[in-house]
Every structure is written in structure tokens, then in C-alpha cells.
Amino acid sequence: xxxxxxxxxxxxxxxxxxxxxxxxxxxxxxxxxxxxxxxxxxxxxxxxxxxxxxxxxxxxxxxxxxxxxxxxxxxxxxx
Amino acid sequence: xxxxxxxxxxxxxxxxxxxxxxxxxxxxxxxxxxxxxxxxxxxxxxxxxxxxxxxxxxxxxxxxxxxxxxxxxxxxxxxxxxxxxxxxxxxxxxxxxxxxxxxxxxxxxxxxxxxxxxxxxxxxxxxxxxxxxxxxxxxxxxxxxxxxxxxxxxxxxxxxxxxxxxxxxxxxxxxxxxxxxxxxxxxxxxxxxxxxxxxxxxxxxxxxxxxxxxxxxxxxxxxxxxxxxxxxxxxxxxxxxxxxxxxxxxxxxxxxxxxxxxxxxxxxxxxxxxxxxxxxxxxxxxxxxxxxxxxxxxxxxxxxxxxxxxxxxxxxxxxxxxxxxxxxxxxxxxxxxxxxxxxxxxxxxxxxxxxxxxxxxxxxxxxxxxxxxxxxxxxxxxxxxxxxxxxxxxxxxxxxxxxxxxxxxxxxxxxxxxxxxxxxxxxxxxxxxxxxxxxxxxxxxxxxxxxxxxxxxxxxxxxxxxxxxxxxxxxxxxxxxxxxxxxxxxxxxxxxxxxxxxxxxxxxxxxxxxxxxxxxxxxxxxxxxxxxxxxxxxxxxxxxxxxxxxxxxxxxxxxxxxxxxxxxxxxxxxxxxxxxxxxxx
Numbered sequence: 310x311x312x313x314x315x316x317x318x319x320x321x322x323x324x325x326x327x328x329x330x331x332x333x334x335x336x337x338x339x340x341x342x343x344x345x346x347x348x349x350x351x352x353x354x355x356x357x358x359x360x361x362x363x364x365x366x367x368x369x370x371x372x373x374x375x376x377x378x379x380x381x382x383x384x385x386x387x388x
Numbered sequence: 389x390x391x392x393x394x395x396x397x398x399x400x401x402x403x404x405x406x407x408x409x410x411x412x413x414x415x416x417x418x419x420x421x422x423x424x425x426x427x428x429x430x431x432x433x434x435x436x437x438x439x440x441x442x443x444x445x446x447x448x449x450x451x452x453x454x455x456x457x458x459x460x461x462x463x464x465x466x467x468x469x470x471x472x473x474x475x476x477x478x479x480x481x482x483x484x485x486x487x488x489x490x491x492x493x494x495x496x497x498x499x500x501x502x503x504x505x506x507x508x509x510x511x512x513x514x515x516x517x518x519x520x521x522x523x524x525x526x527x528x529x530x531x532x533x534x535x536x537x538x539x540x541x542x543x544x545x546x547x548x549x550x551x552x553x554x555x556x557x558x559x560x561x562x563x564x565x566x567x568x569x570x571x572x573x574x575x576x577x578x579x580x581x582x583x584x585x586x587x588x589x590x591x592x593x594x595x596x597x598x599x600x601x602x603x604x605x606x607x608x609x610x611x612x613x614x615x616x617x618x619x620x621x622x623x624x625x626x627x628x629x630x631x632x633x634x635x636x637x638x639x640x641x642x643x644x645x646x647x648x649x650x651x652x653x654x655x656x657x658x659x660x661x662x663x664x665x666x667x668x669x670x671x672x673x674x675x676x677x678x679x680x681x682x683x684x685x686x687x688x689x690x691x692x693x694x695x696x697x698x699x700x701x702x703x704x705x706x707x708x709x710x711x712x713x714x715x716x717x718x719x720x721x722x723x724x725x726x727x728x729x730x731x732x733x734x735x736x737x738x739x740x741x742x743x744x745x746x747x748x749x750x751x752x753x754x755x756x757x758x759x760x761x762x763x764x765x766x767x768x769x770x771x772x773x774x775x776x777x778x779x780x781x782x783x784x785x786x787x788x789x790x791x792x793x794x795x796x797x798x799x800x801x802x803x804x805x806x807x808x809x810x811x812x813x814x815x816x817x818x819x820x821x822x823x824x825x826x827x828x829x830x831x832x833x834x835x836x837x838x839x840x841x842x843x844x845x846x847x848x849x850x851x852x853x854x855x856x857x858x859x860x861x862x863x864x865x866x867x868x869x870x871x872x873x874x875x876x877x878x879x880x881x882x883x884x885x886x887x888x889x890x891x892x893x894x895x896x897x898x899x900x901x902x903x904x905x906x907x908x909x910x911x912x913x914x915x916x917x918x919x920x921x922x923x924x925x926x927x928x929x930x931x932x933x934x935x936x937x938x939x940x941x942x943x944x945x946x947x948x949x950x951x952x953x954x955x956x957x958x959x960x961x962x963x964x965x966x967x968x969x970x971x972x973x
Contacts, residue, residue, distance in 0.1 A: 315642075315646070317639075317642045317643060317646075317667075317669065318631050318634070318635055318639045318642075318643075318668070318669065319624075319629075319630070319631055319634060319635075321669065328664075329642070329664040329665075329667060329669045329670055329673070330642055330663065330664030330667070356624065358624070358845065358846045358847075359844070359845065359846045359850075361646050361647060364646060364647055364648040364659075364951055364952065365854065365952075366850070366852055366853065380643075380646045382643055382646075382845075383624065383631060384623065384624035384625035384630065384631050384845070384847070384884075385625065385631050385639045385640055385643050385844075385845050386625055386631075386632075386640070386838075386840065386841055386844075386845045386847055386881075386884050387632065387636070387637025387638065387639055387640045387695065387712070387713045387881075388637055388640070388713060388714060388811070388812075388834050388835060388838060388840065
């Protein structure tokens with residue numbers, strides 16, 4: 310199955326081929342977790358502060374579904 | 389030397405130094421401006437009339453040696469935009485200089501009898517009432533430049549643009565930054581109009597040979613300072629080359645868009661297809677590509693976070709400092725505009741004219757909703773700022789902000805609470821910030837209780853933004869902590885690291901205790917913050933506000949917001965819980 314992954318801010322340095330907001334399309338096996346995808350992409354666990362799936366908060370051990378829109382987020386805030 | 393109050397009477401052009409009365413003695417920053425306004429201003433007065441006052445106060449630690457990121461100045465008064473008490477604070481040069489003159493606060497009252505305009509020059513020797521003829525009618529870029537030429541000591545310049553001179557409700561107060569540019573604003577709530585109503589175009593603050601800030605317990609101050617500095621420099625968000633330093637506050641644009649909470653085209657959707665083009669990542673890319681401007685810019689001396697930027701134009705010339713999240717959202721996503729150069733040009737217009745960017749961007753979006761111009765029409769949007777510059781009848785309406793403009797154009801989707809428009813987070817997708825907007829003593833204001841930290845960023849815990857659960861308590865805790873931080877002189881952004889690092893939280897309180905000789909610890913932060921909130925809430929109740937004013941706008945209850953297709957579902961009873969304690973309930 311396929312998922313799309315986005316990374317922002319300081320995490321972009323690990324996927325420099327992606328433009329801002331551009332998604333990486335990945336083929337993954339059923340039951341793959343968000344944390345496993347993070348590892349495959351080489352994103353350090355201690356730099357990923359929040360994960361979103363389909364615009365909602367998600368957690369590292371959550372398995373992904375076909376077509377999921379996944380976003381890994383580092384420490385951000387502002388305003 | 390103990391801190392003094394400097395009272396300036398514009399009616400007879402006199403000034404006097406006063407001892408700080410016992411009941412004000414423990415306060416600084418927002419705690420002090422709100423206390424003074426509550427004590428001395430009739431809550432029912434007209435904000436532009438003779439009975440309102442403008443109070444300016446540095447924070448507890450402002451002007452002390454090497455207190456990190458401690459350049460915030462609080463401005464207080466009754467707001468012409470909201471009719472509530474108002475505190476708006478700003479970075480720039482003023483906080484440390486006012487503090488080093490030994491001043492706890494400057495109170496400006498009365499109105500010139502002759503209708504003349506003045507530049508107040510505040511030095512260790514007192515106040516000179518200079519004619520403002522050389523700066524009157526001018527935008528803040530020129531005002532800052534003229535006054536630095538006239539006063540070569542590189543003073544702080546607090547000023548109002550033409551919008552403040554005309555006493556329009558969206559007038560902010562500008563403070564110059566270290567490069568003498570006017571991008572630092574006590575923007576919200578129209579306090580620029582309150583300053584204009586006193587006949588004051590500018591205040592020059594020169595701290596040369598001032599007495600400095602007295603520190604009661606230097607050891608305790610240093611201990612607290614170190615803990616706080618360590619927290620700031622070690623947290624991923626605030627450390628050098630961390631999120632804020634690299635991308636500024638606009639690091640949030642893509643994230644809030646992903647969360648479905650980015651108000652788009654006047655709060656009609658929660659995602660903007662052009663978000664990436666106006667994001668903090670794009671600002672950094674433009675700085676690199678154009679080989680000009682900078683990220684990691686500091687808005688005041690001694691800032692160690694440095695979240696500001698200088699945005700360059702296509703020719704490599706400085707266009708504006710700075711393009712921050714709220715501004716990029718207000719001028720960009722909320723108007724359907726995805727061109728960062730236009731966002732920057734509109735920001736420059738606001739900085740020059742003396743407009744709050746959040747209210748200004750929302751106002752343009754309302755004009756778009758009302759059919760004056762099309763969503764996404766960047767040329768026409770920029771042209772509206774020229775209407776304000778010309779003070780055409782249309783420009784005067786726009787300069788009054790969202791609610792006046794909505795009435796003028798028959799718009800009912802009006803994203804305001806207590807007359808003030810919402811910032812860049814959608815209450816239907818992020819419920820806690822909606823509770824803050826609804827109940828804050830300031831009108832809709834994200835900085836009043838930034839629940840975004842746990843709801844989106846996982847800072848200070850992690851809660852689900854779409855859930856209603858526990859949001860009253862969450863908002864109150866953040867509102868109280870904020871009222872305290874707004875009194876310290878520290879930038880509110882120190883809150884992010886210290887919410888995660890307990891030693892930093894304790895250090896903040898210890899640094900304050902060290903300066904003031906107060907017996908307080910980290911445990912006193914929330915209770916003292918609540919004391920301030922109570923003072924503000926009481927003022928608002930006397931001004932005529934009730935629980936019915938603590939409500940989000942009606943359309944959010946029945947219009948579903950994509951992509952979550954959520955409406956506002958927090959009960960009114962929950963909103964009423966937030967301040968029930970003020971009435972002893």
C-alpha cells in the first residue's frame with residue numbers, strides 16, 4: 310500500500326530532495342507503524358516531536374493505512 | 389535607587405517623578421500597566437477622551453545585565469478597539485532603556501489644550517516637550533530616521549504612524565529595533581490611537597547616564613538567570629539553529645496547515661493550498677537565494693532566541709523586518725494570497741502606517757468577503773493600504789479594523805471576540821485556543837493563553853486539539869502563566885523551553901525574585917498571574933462586559949470548517965468556568 314509523507318522545518322535537512330511541502334510517496338507493508346517509517350526515512354527519533362496523520366494527532370506505534378497523509382514535525386511554536 | 393513613576397501631563401505640559409505606591413510596588417510590565425489603569429482610569433470612559441491614560445512599563449528584569457531575551461515593553465490603556473482594558477507588548481529598544489532610567493512606569497495623561505503635537509524626550513534629567521512638527525504626518529520609517537539624526541545617542545523611539553494620528557482603532561504603537569527600523573509593535577487593540585489622543589507623536593528614550601536597575605539579591609538573580617538561559621539554549625525550539633532561530637515564528641505556517649487549523653479566506657477553510665509559498669521555510673529560502681536579508685535576527689539587544697528576520701526584495705534590498713507567522717498568515721492565507729513578496733510589501737505598509745498586522749490582514753479579508761476586491765488579488769489588496777495612507781473615506785473605514793469594515797460591507801462572517809479579530813489559529817480545529825479567544829480579558833488574542841503549545845506542538849504536554857476535554861482549565865493555566873511572563877520583561881517565547889524544563893521555570897521566578905527582593909518561587913507564577921487577570925477582569929466588568937461577551941462568533945457554531953468539518957462545540961458553561969473563580973465560584 311501507499312502513503313505520502315511530509316516533513317517540515319528542521320527535519321527537512323534529512324530529506325533535502327523534497328521541496329517545501331512536497332510529499333514523498335512510499336510503498337509500505339500492511340501493519341507498518343509511523344515509527345518504522347520514521348526510521349526508514351532516517352529521521353532521528355529525538356527530533357520528531359509530533360506526528361500527524363490526515364491532519365490529526367497520531368502516535369509512533371500507530372499502524373498506517375493505505376493513502377494516509379503523514380507529517381513528521383520537529384519542535385515548533387511561535388505566534 | 390528605588391524605581392520611580394514618571395507622570396507626564398499633556399494638559400499643562402508638566403511632568404513629575406513619584407514614589408511607587410505600596411499597592412503597585414510588586415508589579416512591573418503588564419501587572420503594573422493593568423494595575424495602574426484599573427486604579428486610575430474610569431472603566432466607562434471613552435478610550436480617546438480626556439479620562440483615558442497610556443501607561444508604559446518595562447518588565448521586572450528589563451535592563452538587568454544579561455537577562456536573556458528580556459526586551460519587552462508593556463503598553464496599557466482602555467482599548468478603542470475592544471472597550472476592554474488592554475495590554476500590548478513589544479520588543480525593540482524601549483524596555484531596557486526605560487528601566488535603566490530607573491523608571492517602573494511612564495503614565496501619560498491629559499490632552500494638549502492647543503491641539504498641538506509633541507515629541508516627548510525622556511532622559512535622566514526629565515522630560516522635554518518638543519514640537520512634533522518635523523515628524524507629524526510621516527510614516528514610522530521616516531520618523532525613526534529623523535529622530536535618530538536629531539538625537540545621536542541611538543535612543544529608543546516609541547511612535548505612532550498616520551493611523552494613530554487620526555485615532556483610528558487599529559493603530560498600533562511602534563518601537564524601533566536595533567537597526568532603527570519600525571517593525572516592533574505593541575500592535576493589538578488600538579493603543580496607538582490612545583497615544584495619539586494625548587497629542588504624542590513620538591517618545592524618545594535616552595538612557596545615557598541613567599541610574600540603572602537596582603538588583604536586590606544579585607546571587608539569586610544570577611542563579612535564576614543561568615537556569616533560564618540554559619533552558620533556552622538547550623531546547624530544540626529556542627536553541628541556536630533550532631526551529632525559531634532558523635525559520636522564525638513562521639515555522640508554524642505548514643504545521644498549522646497540516647493540522648487543518650490555518651484560517652483561510654476569512655475563516656472559511658482550515659487549509660490554504662499556497663501555505664508552503666508563504667511559510668518560514670520559504671522566507672529562509674528567499675534569504676539564501678537572494679543573498680540578502682537574514683534569518684536569526686534579534687529584535688532587541690540581548691535576545692538569545694533571535695526569531696526575527698529581514699526579508700529582502702528581488703534586488704537584494706531590505707524590504708521589511710520581519711515577516712512573522714501571524715503577519716504572513718493575515719496578509720497571505722487569510723486573503724488567499726500566496727506571494728511572499730506581496731506579503732512583505734503589505735507588512736511594510738503596516739509598519740510604516742502604524743497598523744496592527746493581524747487586524748489589518750483580517751480587515752482586508754473582510755473587504756474581500758464583502759466583494760470590494762477578490763480573494764487572492766494581491767495588487768488590489770496592496771492598494772487598500774494606500775487608501776489608508778490617503779485617508780480616503782474607505783481608508784478610514786479600513787483603519788478601524790474588522791468590525792467597522794464588516795458593517796460597511798454587509799459581512800456577517802466576522803471572526804472577532806470583544807471587537808478584536810482572531811489570529812492565525814482556527815477555534816473549530818483547535819478548541820483550546822478558541823477558549824482563550826473567547827474568554828481572554830483582551831479580546832481574541834492568541835498570546836493571551838497560547839494553548840497551541842500542547843495542542844499542536846507537544847510543548848508542555850500533549851493534548852488533542854479537536855477535543856473539548858479539559859480546555860477551560862488548560863486555557864486558564866496558560867492565561868495566568870502568560871500574565872506573569874508579560875510582567876517579567878522576558879519575551880513570551882521563553883515559555884516554550886520552560887514548560888518542558890522545570891529548572892528553567894524555577895529560574896525565571898528566581899531571576900525576578902532576585903531583582904525585586906520578592907519572596908517568590910516557580911510556584912507563585914500561576915497565582916500571581918491570576919491576580920493580574922482578576923484586576924483586568926474586574927475592569928472589564930465595570931466597563932459593562934458580561935459572560936455573554938465571552939463567546940466566539942456565531943458563524944462558528946453553524947458553519948463546518950474543512951478539512952475536519954467541525955463546528956464550535958465547546959459549551960457556554962465551559963467558557964463560563966474559565967473565570968468563575970473571579971466571582972468566588
